[in-house]
Amino acid sequence: LQDNFPDGWNPPRKLSREAMEGLRQLYNLDKTKFTTPVLAEKFKISPEAVRRILKSRWEQPKEKRAKQAEKDRQHMLLNRLRDKLRERKEVEEILQAKRGRAWGVDTKDKLTFE
Incomplete structure (x- = not known):
């Protein structure tokens, strides 16, 4: 990941906390239908951002x-x-x-x- 992001992770488009929660809920609803590429396309963010959101469990x-x-x-x-x-x-x-x-x-x- 250091090779891909030498300056650290700073996505050009960021989602609100509510949108991140919605993304997680869709993924948990049907993991075969709402795959990472599908969610990335629907939310207009990179697949890497989707992967990081799904991996993260931080809650406010x-x-x-x-x-x-x-x-x-x-x-x-x-x-x-x-x-x-x-x-x-x-x-x-x-x-x-x-x-x-x-x-x-x-x-x-x-x-x-x-």
Whole structure:
């Protein structure tokens, strides 16, 4: 392996912990159907990366996993709030742009409602 990876193992594409767990579950479900080359193709990673993931048994401690899940939930909540705020601003801008225009009146008419 030192000849193949003189600078150490640093794959160009890395999987999340959830994806690694999913890869392991697929392999354990049916080892003949989900072989290393098949999993490498499906997850778009090298067969060497699949081999290393299947060989490794490291799991993140439960406390860290729970802390990360809470952090992810807060991040999603912030994104949702940010999106709602942006949408609200856009609606306000549209309403402000429409104020002062007469509805149902030809643009050639001078009559406007303000």
